[in-house]
Amino acid sequence: MYIVGRLLSLIIYAIILVAVCFIITNSQNKKKINCVLILYIIILGFMGYFFIPHTGADLYRLLNTMKYYSNGDWSVIKNRILETSTPGTGLYFCLVGKLNNDHLLPAISAIITFSFCFYILKSESDAPDTKPMYIALALFAFMSRGLMMQIISNIRTIMALSICAVCVYMEFYKNKKMISVLPIYILAASLHVMGQVVFLYRIIFLMMEKARSPIQIIFRLICTGFLCSIVWIYGQKYLSSLFEKGDFYATSSATGNGYDYIWERILSVMSLLLLVYYLTKFFKYKKMNACDNSNNESVLNLVRYIYPLLFIDVIAFFIEFNFFQRLSWYICILTMPLMISTFKLVNDEKEEKILKENTIAYCILMLALACARGDLCSLKFFEL
Secondary structure (H helix, E strand, O other): OOHHHHHHHHHHHHHHHHHHHHHHHOOOOHHHHHHHHHHHHHHHHHHHHHOOOOOOOHHHHHHHHHHHHHOOOHHHHHHHHHHOOOHHHHHHHHHHHOOOOOOHHHHHHHHHHHHHHHHHHHHHHOOOOOOHHHHHHHHHHHHHOOOHHHHHHHOHHHHHHHHHHHHHHHHHHOOOOHHHHHHHHHHHHHHOHHHHHHHHHHHHHHHHOOOOOHHHHHHHHHHHHHHHHHHHHHOHHHHHHHHHHHHHHHHHHHOOOOOOOHHHHHHHHHHHHHHHHHHHHHHHHHHHOOOOOOOHHHHHHHHHHHHHHHHHHHHHHOOOHHHHHHHHHHHHHHHHHHHHHHHHHOOOHHHHHHHHHHHHHHHHHHHHHHHHOOHHHHOOOOOO
């Protein structure tokens, strides 16, 4: 249905992506790269605005949810928001719903989520040892996964995950203390249950992080205990809801009633394989450049953080599709800084060319599959 409209929409999506990557690759200054990324975010917002969802899309359901939160006086709306286990979503829907334009929900959501995702790219582009090509390849890999539909239709899940990804990036790459980004983590946790899952994982990982001294170990134990106490005292309602939802998904999957889509499963596997490929390359080039440890510790912290997530996601592949897919979205965002950091370790032009060509070929295949059979094939701006 509407084959022509969908085909034209996908061609527009792909052409703009390739054009943006080409412009970034040939940019001579950092400001131009940031301007291009900002312009691309605005274009993606316009795509969200003109998106025409099919009747089974999540966006249809969310538009009704938005009307539920935005209709009525403030006292009624406040009670509705406080009753839910994700109050951030209720507040967000309320604010957007008050604008009385349904098209603004996917448009604003696209701008917010892509702004968080591309913050990593913009921040990395400012580093003196980052070539424009590295930014373009990381962008191409991320956009080739085809998460556009999740961002403008599913909305809440990947918005929460993108916020968590930025928090992790700021901690590991910008040396921010977890306590300084805690309000942003809480914002992500208030938007969706996956934000709560990732936040809890971050608290647990805090105990497992490599410490430089006994004092740092004690400090982390105190921080972890404090955070766990706060979560237990003020978050019991949210924890109960989290476990109930997890039990529901697990039961649905066990009884064969859970949602599954083979092509999105394949695309998620492909994105994880890309991560594994870059992990192997990172350790290969790190070993070859053992004398240069200038930026390795930041990347190693990210790698240590990703490894358990990768292991959990592989297990989830065999148990429950929804969790497996959503966690793979999160890992896909975190793959961007890892890709850039890996390229920085390559000192041989031939090796760099091989890595570049392999990445482009693989991502073209992933983009083609996403457009042909993935959720992205539902992208439509025209009723043709």
